[in-house]
Amino acid sequence: MSIQIQAVNQSFHGQTILDNINLTIEPQKIYGLLGRNGAGKSTLLNIISNRIFATSGTVTLDEDSLVDNDHTLGRLYLMSEVNLYNERTKLTKLLDVTTRFYGDFDRDYATQLAAKFELDLNARFGKLSTGYRTIFKLIVALCVPADYIFLDEPVLGLDANHRELFYQELIETYSERPRTFVISTHLIEEIANLIEHVFVLDQHQITVNGSVPDILDRSYAITGPDADVRQYTTGLNIIGQDQLGGITAHYVYGALEDDRPIPDTVKIEHLDLQKLFVNLTNHQEVAHVN
Amino acid sequence: MSIQIQAVNQSFHGQTILDNINLTIEPQKIYGLLGRNGAGKSTLLNIISNRIFATSGTVTLDEDSLVDNDHTLGRLYLMSEVNLYNERTKLTKLLDVTTRFYGDFDRDYATQLAAKFELDLNARFGKLSTGYRTIFKLIVALCVPADYIFLDEPVLGLDANHRELFYQELIETYSERPRTFVISTHLIEEIANLIEHVFVLDQHQITVNGSVPDILDRSYAITGPDADVRQYTTGLNIIGQDQLGGITAHYVYGALEDDRPIPDTVKIEHLDLQKLFVNLTNHQEVAHVN
Known part of the structure; x- marks a missing residue:
């Protein structure tokens, strides 16, 4: 019961982006994926969620391949920095589409979260500021029924109050319905108390892989x-x-x-x-x- | 000798965005402009730097109006979240244009900073990640010869190492050539030791205006x-x-x-x-x- 990333390599135009990545991501655990700008974090997350293909290596979920496997892919969700939404579409409409795609999408919780973050769901996606685009993507990520949620830069552009609110909501939704979160962020101190386990991706390789207390020790x-x-x-x-x-x-x-x-x-x-x-x-x- | 913002109001489609803003920005001082998402910070910075017009009120620099006044406007620089650069242009070319516009643009320092931040100046602007777009804009802002530099979200997408490097460079360039910086950021604790004076913009009004030690006291x-x-x-x-x-x-x-x-x-x-x-x-x- 886990995601296994085995011997994953990625190169592009002769440049190494990921160099022999081996990781296990267990169920119901909160991870931090830390790395500098350009270390390869987003590439790794895109490979795990089958948005791009690795040059070599495998990614499996409970021993099933994740490449083009709709059944297993439905158990994963990646919130990424890239804006995949049509700028002219209203947020309510975007939620409708997501609800149709994921039968068990938690629409009630999405509505509650929008109220807490003071996000107007009648706005069009393209009209949102950087911070509010992040908030909308976060809300979707917290409400999809997936078992493994990957959050790439989940607090980009968020003010201090909204960041606190997000950390609180993450803890609450996790304790109500335990699932795996992998959080990639540059605000490391703010998540240090949230995460149990850390991966550090440095110069395209995993250089630290351990529990937070062990590492700090x-x-x-x-x-x-x-x-x-x-x-x-x-x-x-x-x-x-x-x-x-x-x-x-x-x-x-x-x-x-x-x-x-x-x-x-x-x-x-x-x-x-x-x-x-x-x-x-x-x-x-x-x-x-x- | 200062920027005077007097009775500035801004409304859009009947909604108040700025409500009677009165501020003095003195020479050679580092300010923090703090506010939540949507408080009106970017609008205020755009009005001060004459990118948009206030509904009413005045902004003067040493008693000269800043509206459409090329002489005084050249003394101000706004680094904003909006990307004003052509995505297909190389960074060296963008620096050439800036150098031609500002006679005293510090091209040597720009080259040094690019090396420190490991930014490849032969890249095209559109190919940069969020973090590196911010870095390029920061480099320009630190090298223009203006007396008043406004930095809107100067660390958006920057990793922890790059944020530390920016804070260090800001202190060094300030001590070599004292000028005013107004920093608007959501990472408040990280700039708390850099700034002397704070403005808090809350629900479209200035609610705090004072020196950092006085306020914390x-x-x-x-x-x-x-x-x-x-x-x-x-x-x-x-x-x-x-x-x-x-x-x-x-x-x-x-x-x-x-x-x-x-x-x-x-x-x-x-x-x-x-x-x-x-x-x-x-x-x-x-x-x-x-």
Whole structure:
């Protein structure tokens, strides 16, 4: 019972976009798919949901292929940044079409959500601002009866109040009807408490694949006078650094050496998820460390 | 020496979009213009930069009108969410045009920024992702020689690393050549340390206009057992609340009453800027308080 992504590769005009991606996406779990602009996140989501074909590799749901398989594809839904809707069509009409397509589309919940987000369903899609286009697409994604929902940039253009409302609604609808959400977003700190498991896609490869508590447990900021910090972190997996005056911070991902004495001048703290991500994926800076 | 916005009103099809806006924008200062989706922020920025006309009111720069005045308009630049560029034109070509238009356009800095953001200037504008379109527009905005730069949604679609890089570059370019920036963004916490002064545009009116330290100084979270909190906050300007179990938080904007005893069970802290904004502009929730 899961989505299996096996040895998926994608290239375009000789450039690698995805390099040997292997992932398991389990039922009823909330995932974060994190990656920088251009890392390949949207391509991966499009391949999983059969909108584009992988150059090689397979994607299966409960061991059935997802390529051109209407039965299994109906169990997946991708909310993407691309606007697939006709600009001149009214939102109520778009909901009618979606309801006809998905028998169990939760129209009542869609109406409730539109009221909470103050979205006028009589508006035409093309008349909506960036934020309200996102809101409409979010509402559809939360109301389709699929078991696996992929949200690509679900808060693009949303104000702080609407983002909070979306996070609350996600938690509520998930607890009422548990299903899988895979959230791809650049606002990492805001979803850090929502997601159970993280995939980091960096330079076309999966570089982190683990539970959020496990990952944060292995993420450290080691701060103090430059020489003391350098001495303590020698040989550790340093992913980044900051300097201010004579004080240095080294960011480490991975185990510390327990038997190494910690100088009194050095402070060890855990990193938050966004800071970890920024350092893991900031390749220009890592070159300067040590 | 400043931009004066006086009694500006805007309505469209009988609907009020801006209601009697009066603001002063001083030279060499960094402002935040905060507002919810649909509050009228983009309309205000378009009026200031003469892209659209106000229904009534005036906008002047050093006492000269900005309406159709090429001399004063050249001192202003608006980076907006709307894409004004031809999709098929290469970025280098777009920079050429901008350089020809603004004699003092800082082409060297633009090239440096493109390298830092890893933006390929040989790409065509239409081929860029949302994030990279924003990056290109940001680069232009940071390199034009204007004295007043308005940034409407400057981090839309940017990943966490690129957002950090932009904030750093903004501070550096500002300290090298002080000028005014007015930043309109939904990522309030990320700019809270950058901006000196805040305008909040709420339901078409300016409801907050003050320095960031002053505003945060007047913003409180009062937390404790429900009855004790209610007793302490009676008569204060409560802008929102949260409840969890028997614990209540009331959010207050404005002075506390110094001679009122604080119950031992009640904790008073300051709010951060985003939390203050969310509560100030969350009209649905305020109705439930007390």
